[in-house]
Amino acid sequence: MLKITNLETTYKDVILALRGISLQVPSSKIVTLLGANGAGKTTTINTVSGIRKSLELKIEDGTIEFNGEIINEKEPSEVVSRGILQVPEGRRVFAELTVEENLIIGSYSLSNKRKFVQNMDTVVGYFPILKERRRQPAGYLSGGEQQMLVIGRALMAEPKLIMMDEPSLGLAPILVREIFRIIKRINAAEDVAILLVEQNASVALSIAHYGYVLENGRIVMDGPSEVLRQDRDIREFYLGLTEVGTKKSFREVKHYKRRKRWLS
């Protein structure tokens, strides 16, 4: 469904943030994009979303295709109208607006206004807490509730693909597990594909069907998540596990650094 081919993006005209990446998100699958800080994960989805101008990003080469249509030069609102929604990093709720108004904005791209009530029911079905907090300014919600709100806000638009940027950021482990469980349920029940950008590799690989590893603007490894989970490098560098599969103890950390086998 989403097909990125040899995408090269520069930041501020001089920094090559993406050095020709290719990835695919098939319909109704969860695909995860792993990588450390500054690897280019957020740049990838911002490039797809089309908010290039304010972030000073520019596509130098390559194509972004969605259902066969090239969407390289589309404006953010045009990308959304094709069914690609982004859940931005760091829970960007509209803090001064109430929860309900946030959801109204989520449904803004729908031409049929009557769908609002119906979609609202769907969202509240996943996140019952949002119904209780309907009239409160979104800025007063807790971190977990805000994360639920931004996911719900994206769902209001009846997306075909949701790109989630680090939904686990800054949340307690128990909340992370709950949110990821809901993401999995949404993926199955709403028939929506999810591109999951994460640093928390273990929880991302636990729900994803397929994964890509991004380093320094290049995709260095990809495969089904079961395969990635077994890979020695992924285990060492992303899951923090040793050969035996137990949690790594820092007492036994070797004094030399294991080299990555891929060239980045």
Add this chain to the structure above:
Amino acid sequence: MEKIIEIVFSGFYTGAIYALIALGFVLIFKSTGILNFAQGELCMIGAFICYNFATLFNWPYLLSFMTAVAIGVLVGVLIDILIFRRMVGEPIYSTIMMTIGLASILTSVTGLIWGHDFFSIRSPFMGRTTALAGMVFSRAALWTLGVSIVLFALFILFFRKARLGVALRGTAEDADAAGLMGINVKKMHMVAWALGSFVAVVAGIFLAEQSFVYSGMRHTGIKAMSAAILGGLDSIGGAIIGGFVVGIVESFAASYLSGLEIGSFHFGDVKDVIAFAIMIVVLMIRPYGIFGKEKVERV
């Protein structure tokens, strides 16, 4: 007592006009981040257009009013498309300089078309009064107050209930996130300019009713800016209340302070100074205004 009521009433009358102009400042500033110093000039243009139709073309008053408003909105949209669409995200001093430049262009163009003279709009309210509870009110004042209060109510409803209004508020808060939700940010900026010039033109016509149509009426824009700053530049309700407060304070100052002599000191026309005095005091003690959000910077 009657004098007080009279003063308060005339304060509300002027205040309504300030509030309309201040609302224009806030609408444009909140949505696009541009502090539009040409707001007073938009009022002036609106008044001149209305004068053109009502007095020169002899059109019915209401029709001239509507036409002036429509043309004013068009001017606002054109200003956005031709100039400020390209300036979003630029530093605030360059956009402010551009609005100041725009202001002098608008003034010159108005002078070229209509000349630098005093005119008046032929209206059904001219010099007419209504007696209410033993007091006499000018029709123009009642009309101004009535229309402005209806407009304020409509605006508040619009921003609370209408999808477009909610989208405008969302865009004002976080334009990038709004774009990610499928809101066309450029269109929202255009709507803000349209609404901002809409209220400016209405205010301009009311202002002309109070005095004349002349190029000096643009200075009311700066007075209204002090109302907007008093209320908080990012608060719609604040602009309305700020406008009325400045109007009432001005009205009291005009009756009690103007011409007052304390010792050898003689107060001249204090009325025109008081708005700026308020602005300076507010900027010193509460720069974000009464209802504005205090910007907390985390480092």
